[in-house]
Amino acid sequence: MTDFAGQVAYYACHQVYLSRRAFYIVVVDMSKKLKEECRLHDTDRHNPTGSLFHSWTYRDYFHFWLQTINTYCNDGITQKDPKDTTETKESTANVNLHPVIIIASHKDKLGGILQKSDAFYGQLEASLSEEQSLKRLISPYRYFEVECPPKVLSPEQQMSIDRVKKCIVETVQKLPHWGEEVPLKWFELEKSLNQKKANGEKVLKWSELKEAAKLFSIDEDDLNDVLRFLHEIGKVLYFSADKLKDTIIIDVQWFVDAFKYIITDEKHFARKDGSNTQVNTGKIPGRYIEKVWESIKDDQDVNKFDINVNGKTEKHHDFLSLSYLNHKDDILQYMDKLGLMTRIEAQVGHGDEEEMYYIPSMNRTDLPETKKIAINKTQKSPMMVYFFKSYLPHFFFFRLVVNCLNKWEVFDKESFFKNAAFYKAEEAGHCFAIAVNNTSVQLQVFTCDETLNEKCVKNVRNTVEDMIKDITKTFHKGIIYDMGFSCQDITIADEDEKFFLKESEISQKVRTSKEMSCPRHFLGTSKHTIDTNKIRMCLLERNSTLYSKDN
Numbered sequence: 001m002t003d004f005a006g007q008v009a010y011y012a013c014h015q016v017y018l019s020r021r022a023f024y025i026v027v028v029d030m031s032k033k034l035k036e037e038c039r040l041h042d043t044d045r046h047n048p049t050g051s052l053f054h055s056w057t058y059r060d061y062f063h064f065w066l067q068t069i070n071t072y073c074n075d076g077i078t079q080k081d082p083k084d085t086t087e088t089k090e091s092t093a094n095v096n097l098h099p100v101i102i103i104a105s106h107k108d109k110l111g112g113i114l115q116k117s118d119a120f121y122g123q124l125e126a127s128l129s130e131e132q133s134l135k136r137l138i139s140p141y142r143y144f145e146v147e148c149p150p151k152v153l154s155p156e157q158q159m160s161i162d163r164v165k166k167c168i169v170e171t172v173q174k175l176p177h178w179g180e181e182v183p184l185k186w187f188e189l190e191k192s193l194n195q196k197k198a199n200g201e202k203v204l205k206w207s208e209l210k211e212a213a214k215l216f217s218i219d220e221d222d223l224n225d226v227l228r229f230l231h232e233i234g235k236v237l238y239f240s241a242d243k244l245k246d247t248i249i250i251d252v253q254w255f256v257d258a259f260k261y262i263i264t265d266e267k268h269f270a271r272k273d274g275s276n277t278q279v280n281t282g283k284i285p286g287r288y289i290e291k292v293w294e295s296i297k298d299d300q301d302v303n304k305f306d307i308n309v310n311g312k313t314e315k316h317h318d319f320l321s322l323s324y325l326n327h328k329d330d331i332l333q334y335m336d337k338l339g340l341m342t343r344i345e346a347q348v349g350h351g352d353e354e355e356m357y358y359i360p361s362m363n364r365t366d367l368p369e370t371k372k373i374a375i376n377k378t379q380k381s382p383m384m385v386y387f388f389k390s391y392l393p394h395f396f397f398f399r400l401v402v403n404c405l406n407k408w409e410v411f412d413k414e415s416f417f418k419n420a421a422f423y424k425a426e427e428a429g430h431c432f433a434i435a436v437n438n439t440s441v442q443l444q445v446f447t448c449d450e451t452l453n454e455k456c457v458k459n460v461r462n463t464v465e466d467m468i469k470d471i472t473k474t475f476h477k478g479i480i481y482d483m484g485f486s487c488q489d490i491t492i493a494d495e496d497e498k499f500f501l502k503e504s505e506i507s508q509k510v511r512t513s514k515e516m517s518c519p520r521h522f523l524g525t526s527k528h529t530i531d532t533n534k535i536r537m538c539l540l541e542r543n544s545t546l547y548s549k550d551n
Contacts, residue, residue: 010263012340012361012395013256015474018072021233023171025101026065030120030145031109034059034127059127066134067391069100071475099171101142103164108147118143133390142167185216186226190235192216193250200319202251203327209248237334244337247330258324258331259340261292263362281416282363283344286355293324332357336406339399344410358405358416360398367420367435372491375433380446381457382534383486386468387440387500390480396471397436403467404434419493427456434464435493440500441468444492454537461538485535487518488528501530503539510535 032041035057056064104120121143128134144167146160147153153161172178192212196204204212213223227238227248237249249255262284324331335341341359401421411422411431420435425445430453432445443464445457465483472479484502501520509516510532518528 010260012398013259013338014068015072015338015395016237016252016256017234018068019232019234020073021175021177022073023099023101023168023175024065024069025103025168026062027103027105028062028120028124029058029106030104031106032058034062034123062124063128063134066100066128066137067393070134070137071391071393071479099139099142099175100137101164101167101171102138102144104143104145106148107145108149120145142171182229185218186229188216189213189218189226190230193230193236197251200323202249202254202323203330204248204250206246206248239337242337244333247333249330249334254320254323255331255334258293259335261296261324262289262341263359279362281365281414282359282361283416284357284359284362286343286357289357290325290328293328294321296321296324336402339395339402342402342405344405358402360401360416360418361395363416363418365417367417367493371414371417371420371422372493375444375446375492378446378448379450379452381444381452381538383490383492383496384443384461384538385440385484385486385496385500386443386481387484387497387502388479388481392436392439392441392481393475393479397434397441399471400434400441400464400467403471404464407463407467425456425460427453427459430456432460433492437493437495439495439497442492442496452537457537458540462540465540485538487520487530506530506535507539510539 037055037057038061039054039056053060102121102124118140121140125135125138125140144160144164146164147157149157189212192215193204209227210220210223213219213226218226224240227236228240230236231238234252235250237252237255239245332341332343336343339360341357344356344358397419401416404421404423408423408425410416411424415422419437420433422431422433424430425432427447429449430445430447432443435442435444443461445452445460447453468481472481482500482502482504484500485506486496486499487501488499490496490499499520501518505519506516513532515529515532518530521528
């Protein structure tokens with residue numbers, strides 16, 4: 001069982017835990033109104049001020065969790081257990097591929113208000129849009145109301161908990177992978193890794209693991225399959241397609257905690273030099289990351305028990321600090337891969353000796369109007385828009401920002417905002433911006449030169465589009481988006497849903513006409529024409545208008 005941390009800064013690392021080989025319990029406080037803003041009740045825990053979650057309600061968070069489960073898991077198709085002969089209305093026979101059990105907690109805090117049985121479930125279900133297909137994740141037969149009194153549970157209250165336990169058992173036994181046969185030697189290797197973790201090992205190299213696997217008659221090809229399986233069930237972190245293959249993290253919680261210590265930074269090392277503004281833009285000097293990890297040895301909350309490390313007994317809190325410092329490079333490579341954090345010092349002019357890192361989820365700075373005005377004074381491409389039809393994952397943009405940093409230099413020291421980022425294109429004098437709003441990721445190339453270079457625009461689009469498709473492949477089914485353009489000259493990061501033109505619907509007309517009437521605004525005062533020359537400079541020969549994990 002994994003209990004996700006509630007603070008918004010943690011959400012970026014939930015991707016490490018979420019698996020299609022799981023069921024999920026979503027707990028909702030039924031004593032709160034769904035339309036109330038959470039920050040008004042729990043500022044210490046959530047602290048969303050300035051973040052993307054600043055004005056979120058309890059309903060927004062409920063939707064967020066269901067969308068997150070849908071994003072990282074499976075396609076949500078409900079299937080009937082062929083062995084189950086019970087009536088659907090009286091059982092959990094129909095179980096989703098990643099079912100959600102809903103717990104409505106704090107029923108005892110309703111202030112004596114008589115709550116009709118399951119009325120709160122009706123409110124939750126009614127809040128879900130049909131278009132997002134989230135309703136199929138939940139069921140009234142996997143919904144329970146519980147009380148949380150500060151005393152021993154009454155027999156009635158205990159019965160409520162027992163009903164939850166029964167539902168968990170029934171749900172697990174109906175999961176599609178229940179009863180799946182897995183080679184026994186895989187679990188022998190897993191037991192070996194658990195022992196290494198108990199002995200204080202956090203990271204293994206591929207060469208070490210290959211030798212250990214031989215003891216269980218697992219060859220190199222099989223080892224890839226074992227590690228993918230263990231990664232999928234949350235036992236290890238492993239990526240086989242790139243340089244990370246040489247390093248396997250066998251203590252996942254240890255890795256996530258490394259990120260947790262940085263983003264919480266309770267001793268405020270990164271702010272002690274008056275760099276509060278810098279921290280609010282997500283930029284952290286490398287020396288402060290090391291200070292945060294070094295400080296763990298003084299943290300009274302860390303269990304200070306003895307631990308056996310390679311035959312030597314050490315204090316756990318001292319060893320924990322050293323483990324982060326000794327594996328700093330491995331940790332940072334994985335954080336870069338997951339879009340949690342990336343190194344930027346060489347690109348932002350801090351000098352060769354100063355390590356700087358960017359953590360997108362910490363950025364609480366909006367794109368300023370001055371930056372938007374400056375772009376509008378340049379020669380710029382039309383707004384290229386990737387419109388997410390059902391749901392835009394909140395941390396999709398963060399991973400795209402990090403991927404772009406690995407390809408291009410940043411525009412200047414003030415290039416990062418919570419909703420936009422700026423880079424230098426490969427063509428001299430050309431730059432581009434990527435941005436995010438409620439429904440879309442946007443891309444726009446601009447220059448102070450007299451003419452915008454068409455080849456540069458297409459190259460940037462081509463590369464960014466490949467990155468978007470690669471990121472999408474890391475999700476499971478359900479993330480679908482259209483590529484298109486804004487029909488009007490909107491500003492980067494503005495909402496564009498009312499101006500979105502799907503490329504497949506206009507590309508033929510764009511290629512053959514100098515201008516065209518806007519197909520979205522052809523009546524009344526909104527009628528206007530579109531300069532097809534500008535859009536034509538963005539068109540690629542390889543055009544696919546609908547993207548998902550499968551293509």
